[in-house]
Amino acid sequence: MILFDNITLINHDGTVEPHAYVGVEGAQIAFVGKERPAGSFERVITGCGRILLPGFYNAHAHSPMTLMRGYGENLKLDRWLNDRIFPYEAELTGEAVYRATKLALAESFRSGIVSSSDMYYFCDDMIRAASETGAKMNVARALVMFDDRADPAADKRYNEALYTYKHFHGRDEGRILVDYALHAEYTSTPALVSAIASLAKETGTRVQVHVSETRAEHEECKARHEGKTPVQYLADLGLFDTPAVCAHCVWVEDEDRVIMREKGATAVSCPVSNLKLASGVCDVPALFAAGVPVAIGTDSVASNNSLNFIEEMKFFALLNKERHGDPTAVTPAETLFAATRAGALCQGRADCGMIAEGCRADIILIDASGPHMTPVYDACTNVVYSASGGDVCLTMIDGRIVYENGEYMTMDIEKVKAEAAESAYAIAEEVNG
């Protein structure tokens, strides 16, 4: 057993236990208590000056886009996509995606992210990167379809999604899960939505989808579909009949929130990306009030430009205070729940996202010795508002330490950085000459 010895424990719900003992046996949390357990230990990690938390679950990501960090800046959305992102993506290869995903995982581990809901393509290369490094990932092949007469069953991407699910779902003791993904209402046909919905229902698979990210997307959907919002349109086609993870939800309306609650869909707020692309602010208190589960996502680093989950939590907690003119909106405890347990649940990981005996040992430590973490009236408040991204000093996934004090146990970090940079610049060169 690995013992975290006399440590400040903050659980998923923001409760703080200043002198806790947490034991890890294999992939599981085997002990949580206020007294030191008897016995001998494989390793004892002293708690002094550190805080133990459940790891973070990044509920919306496009990991391979790390190659485009800072590549498309200071542009309006259409130019950002059409002049920068799409031409770059057209040159991506499986090897580049593999390297990019490894870089994203290195950054994720350093930020305390243990698992990501990751919608992209070249999924087998993403999975290879996750498998090799011990990461958890809900991988989903993003599906699009523009021709109303096209048959999804004949679509190459659709068949990739089927293949990915069949071959990889549940791999690595369940660390790798495969979801289905509809890119969005505006990039799909009714036939595609229905096909994904039936497929998901057959196998009980989760669905990832972009929903009402921008006002234009939301309003144009209503214009196209007799006043139906993206949530209403997609729900009518059955997409939410299995648990859905709806990224962004910036422009969802009251009726959408009712549908999401009834269908058990999770809203994923991506506060930094939504600001940076000028999409808006997700109304988290309205989702809470409607009983919709809310998780947090970074979106891609092309529009973030980091996977700094502590920073993301601060944006998540603060933006709605201003939006609602109410400093009591979105508390640190609610924020931490969204970052941990809500994220794990929306990934179908019921035994993750909290510190409890029998749960998977997805654990992070935060170094609380910096001057910015003093004094401590409430440790949870300090973690959400005062900590900074680099304070994560240990990340453990399924009982395996993958990052500790700047060292990566499951990857050669210099190689990962060098190879990702090489691919990034080579593609940029290819695109821009």
Added chain:
Amino acid sequence: MILFDNITLINHDGTVEPHAYVGVEGAQIAFVGKERPAGSFERVITGCGRILLPGFYNAHAHSPMTLMRGYGENLKLDRWLNDRIFPYEAELTGEAVYRATKLALAESFRSGIVSSSDMYYFCDDMIRAASETGAKMNVARALVMFDDRADPAADKRYNEALYTYKHFHGRDEGRILVDYALHAEYTSTPALVSAIASLAKETGTRVQVHVSETRAEHEECKARHEGKTPVQYLADLGLFDTPAVCAHCVWVEDEDRVIMREKGATAVSCPVSNLKLASGVCDVPALFAAGVPVAIGTDSVASNNSLNFIEEMKFFALLNKERHGDPTAVTPAETLFAATRAGALCQGRADCGMIAEGCRADIILIDASGPHMTPVYDACTNVVYSASGGDVCLTMIDGRIVYENGEYMTMDIEKVKAEAAESAYAIAEEVNG
């Protein structure tokens, strides 16, 4: 000479020189070039994997409030002030302020802040802390007056401000500057505003003032003063006849911005604090368009809850993209200028805030070796959007290294943290029993 050897230099205006050589002699930058200078060096600091920037100038702070980090949370503004902050402040002592300021300076150095415009009381204790640690500080005794018949010249606080200016202005080779400070329109009388204005004019002293932080403050001022906004009311009383530093400016109007431009007043945006207290978002693009200089402030950690200037820059850059529905609003280069040169200028430090021969050597290094700083299309974009607070690895003020790789050269960090915590908890105990 200390030589920064073959380093990526990002200057105050966002320009990047990937292979620069920067030499420091005494308190000054003695050399900036693309070729290694000849000669022998006191110390050579290799640039590999690091970025050199001008230090950050925190243009609005209340450093002693570090003791109240996380002390008043999840409360509406009036309860936050009346139930938590004011009763706590009533118990502050000079010694507590000294300890609190040292803690703030430790955090500042670690965040790359070299100087702060700091409005509070027990100014001699604040100055003692700054002097001992080598920090720059524009200290100002916050003045308030509620009785319209009172004579400022007979006021204890007013005389403290005079004393502080007389005894401390220009100390430590100019690192300590003393400004005058009007707390705000709503906490003052016309006689106090006029008295500070004449005093400042006599000596050419700068003025710090809170302006239009909340909508209520702004509207109530107009109701009290025949439609005049705080800027208009204060300008009419002469407060902006010497250079003024106007904190917040969330609710200023077009005419206010014209006055500020004409008077040479600087607006200080405090994005995190303004969100956390639900005050609003400062319209930075409107200030830019009107030609008003804009700097960045953290405000106090009681409403932030950190002095993480890299994080503050990200909030500063992103919030107005959303507000204006325009991802091109507030670029990384504009953000960096606000964080460095604009801050230095509003503190009356014309020879600070940029990397140029003859300027004061206020320099920071950022560790760019983390996975979150790869790839690099534009180093300035990476610093503003991708870096995290803990990436600052060296802070130099007037040629003296005060922080390097977790070590503090001018303070005993464990003692600073312990003593500040002791004072913080003792006062909380005093207040709450």
